[in-house]
Amino acid sequence: MTSLLERIPMLRHASSYTVVAGLAIVWIVFEVLNDNYLSPRNLSNLLLQIAVLGTLAIGMVFVLVLGEIDLSVGAIAGVSAAVLAIFITQLLVPAWLAILVAIAAGAAIGLLQGLIITGAGIPSFILTLAGLLVWQGVQLALIGDNGQIPLRDPFIRSIASSYAVPAVGWVLAVVATIGFAGSRLLRRRRRLAHGLTTQSARSEVVTVAVVAVAVLAVTWILNSYFGIPWVFVLVLLLLLAGSVVMSSTTFGRHIIAIGGNKEAARRAGINVKGTTISVFVIISAIAALAGIIEASRQFSASNSLGGGTLQLNAIAAAVIGGTSLFGGRGKLYHALLGALVVGSVQNGLDLLGQPAAIKNIATGIILVIAVSIDAIGRRRRLARGASD
Amino acid sequence: MHVLNDEVHGRAFVPGRGPAIDLQHITKRYGGVTALSDVDFSVDAGEIVALVGDNGAGKSTLVKAISGTHRIDEGTILMDGEPVTISSPFDASALGIETVYQDLALCDNLDVIANLYLGREQKRKGSPFLDREEMESRAAGIIADLAAHIPILDKQVSALSGGQRQAIAVSRAALWGSRVVLLDEPTAALGAAQTAMVYSLVRKLKERGLAVVIISHNMADVFAVADRIEVLRLGRNAGTFLPGHDSSDDVVAAITGSRENAGKDK
Known part of the structure; x- marks a missing residue:
């Protein structure tokens, strides 16, 4: 049995094994409590519910592996959704062009943040915290007094609610x-x-x-x-592309190296600043994509889009999936695993009619468990003499 | 033994044109402090030179001048008789000079192969993708030549012992440094068996025709591997010694300055 499990690449790492086991327990418990939980209908809903969270978490893994963090992704998603809505409803451009503009807007925000972080040497935690405030303000200004801009474009509306036959x-x-x-x-x-x-x-x-x-x-x-939700196909394609970049290109290798030992990477001739800026561009572009998906789910761009606990859940999902907060360790699929855990718990509690309070407390407890596993693993490596 | 360095840099070692690296009349000041004053230092290809001295004697400054971390204020650097300018670590690398830092500068979260190729990853022709197989088979070659006891190449460096980590850092320098390898306190954190392993690694660098500089506090180190010992004291040359000819007491006397002008003149 063990040998069979070890042959599945995802399970070869102990942390992923723990997460998969945890997910199985969550599913069994909720199925016992409510026998609709593992129905095709609910599993399909679950995938739709975690699309935005999973997308943001994929971006977050890039940043966490680099050894940085981004607290502004929710606000960037909000700004990008607002840009999308304004271009479609007020400037009347085609949906595909508005999507490109919204993603470019996100990427531009990431470029700006990356330039400031590397140029002024500010910790990404502080700069993106400031970014969170700034971009939330920009989002409110763009959305205007109505609190939301409705989206009637059929293609935009279909992104998060259509299925492959x-x-x-x-x-x-x-x-x-x-x-x-x-x-x-x-x-x-x-x-x-x-x-x-x-x-x-x-x-x-x-x-x-x-x-x-x-x-x-x-x-x-x-x-x-x-059928398979198209948005799930989109998330999987993003995951595939991200994994190829991370594991099979020099750029990805440099991200991992910088997260492991920034000074060693610099001395080895790796362009630390350029790589850091690129990663912040990538996560912001991915955040913009998440904003578009969420706008498609809500049929509008609102001033609350990307707010609330979404931002923090994205970091939680990446860490719960097995990505280290200390940098240098993490795989893109951790984002999906973590989003599945967070989404499964919240979906299950919804089915049982539990309020948001309980959902937040449950997510927080799972995060503490995941971070503890990460910290213990790190302490063991340090005890062996490794110097990260 | 195949010589990877020449494959990498596309040029062969040319003997008989003077020392591999020759620093003449080097002076370096930090503000009002003169860290090096009219220092001469040279290493031949295939020679192991130990650079010793007390804290603040200028060892680190001299090494930083060679590795490109700091620019010198006065003096000349010749490689194979040709004057060169080393103003950045990039320049040093391009000239075939590699440094093994005391902290090793390894990424613990990457495997042995990735560390050997850090910053110099090989790509598949005409694509942005890593050529893992090419890197793995060449890494296997260099490890087999230099440090056969590194067990598994795809193991993360964090899982290896201190001596194995040192061996990887030295192997990396051997893989990329075609002419000069600088080792900063290579045995400072190692036990006896691991120290012996590093000595044998250093001798293999010498066999490959590299000029090797070892900075050390440890007299046992110095007398075990060095062909020549250069002492710095207060930023000046304080004597040249030969293991087998001079005793460690002579060297210590030169380091501490308890006997001025000890050792033979250069």
Whole structure:
């Protein structure tokens, strides 16, 4: 049993194993308390509910791995949603162009914040805290006195509420599985060509089989309701692109190096400032995307969009998923895992009719547990003589 | 043994053109304080020179001048007889000079391969993607040559012992430094077995034709590996000693200044 689990890449790390086990416990407990919890309908809703949180958390993993933090993503999402709404309803530009403008606005905010953080040497915690106030103010000013700008554009409204029809869902599932198997095969061929060690063919087949079963099972469950939500496909594509950047490019390697030992990275000739600025551009552009998704869910850009606990839940999700607050350690899929945990608990408490108070307390307690695991792991590494 | 350095830098070591690095009449001031005053220091290819001295003697300043961290105020630096300017760590790297810092400058959260290639990652041709296989197989080559006891290349550095971490830092310098490797207190935090391992690593750098400079407080270190010992005292040359010819008492006397003009003149 253990050997089978270890073959799934995601489970090879103890922290991810803990998170998956925790998620399983959450699901079992809520299913016992309410037998609608694991219904296809509720699982589909869960995916829609965590789309915004998961998107923000993906951006947050980039920043946390770099060893920085961004407290302004919620406000940036709000500003970008406002920009989207203004361009569509007042400037009457096409939806696709308004989306590009909104994401560019987010990226520009990130560029500004990154330039100040690296130029003036201000801790990102302080600068983005100031950014939170500034951008919330800008959001209020853009939205105006009505408190919201309604969005009637059918494409914008469909982003967070349309589903791939079952046939398309199956095609997506098969393509994803073949893509995964193909990438494993390519990697194996390259390693063999260089005379490097490879996993046994049998364990490769098991890995691919496990992933295939998981992908097809999720597709089957979602297809028995309305199908795979397109916004979930969008989040998965973002996750895939982010993971490739993080693990397979020099840029991603430099992010991890800076988060691990900034001074060593600098001495090794890595462009620390440029990398830091780029990461703040990326997280802000991703925050803008989250703002667009949320506007699509609400059918409007409001002055409360991106406010409340969303911002803090995004950091919580990244950390609960296994990303370290101390920098240098974290994977993009942690964002999705953490968002699933946070979303599952909140969804379950909603089903049981619990108030927001209980949801916040529960999320806070889970965060404390996750941060404790992170801190204990770090102390163990330090005790072994590592110098991070 | 294949020589990775030449593959990397595309040039071969040319013997018989003077020392690999030759610093002449070096002076460095910090404000009103003169840290180095008319210091001469040279290392031949394939030679291990120990640089010793008390705290504040100018060892670090001299090393920083070579590694490009600080610019010198007066004096000349020659490499293979040609004058060079070293005004940044980037310049030093481009000239084939690598420094192993006392804190090792490793990223503990990355694996051995990633640390060897830190800041110099190899990409697949015509793409922004890392060529992991190429890096792994070349890293395996250099580790097999220099430090065969590093067990698993894809292990995170945080899981390794102090001696293994030192070995990785030295291997990295050997991988990229084609001419001069500076080691700052390489055995300060190590036990006896690990120290011996670092000594053998340093001798392998010498066999590869590199000029090696070791900064150390430890007389045992110095007499175990160095071909020549240069003493600095109060920012000036305070004598040259040869292990096997001079005793550690002679060196200590020069370091502390208890016997002026000790040792033979250069």
